[in-house]
Amino acid sequence: NAGVTQTPKFQVLKTGQSMTLQCAQDMNHNSMYWYRQDPGMGLRLIYYSASEGTTDKGEVPNGYNVSRLNKREFSLRLESAAPSQTSVYFCASSEMITDTQYFGPGTRLTVL
């Protein structure tokens, strides 16, 4: 089992460009999450999907959109990237919303 996979691993964007970060899990988990991690700050939740067909905002949703494509996949889209979105992005999944989470390897995004 691959667990949680994320693509791409690294990305450099110019201000105003758009891109989609992909996340997939093969553990048949119901819940999936997108976080960002910035130096000196804890992980912060961007969006989550408690179950297939539902998505909810987290602590820092502005500038992002998500799609729970199916039970396996949960994508994060930046419509118009800004330098403030330079960060490391982690996807995670869990059996249920209250369970242990399994994290992907992360995507390091730089917006110039």
Next chain:
Amino acid sequence: KNEVEQSPQNLTAQEGEFITINCSYSVGISALHWLQQHPGGGIVSLFMLSSGKKKHGRLIATINIQEKHSSLHITASHPRDSAVYICAVNSGGSNYKLTFGKGTLLTVNP
């Protein structure tokens, strides 16, 4: 004041030492998580606990709900334990609200 505070922020130890990392929180919780983030960036869940104590190998996690405090202990520390250890609390009950501490950077020297 952050909902989740960890101490110390940085910790350096010699191989073999007993290590304690502390986590205090200010809200009612349904569960507390301990995570490990290695220098390469990958994050692994170590424990999820809502009461008492859990042990896995050389790692022990305890929680005192009344005092709103948890500790992560590492016995017989090894350089491969060098990582950032992160505490997170679920204060949303059946809803999702996971708040993370800023982490404790542990360096174990040979």
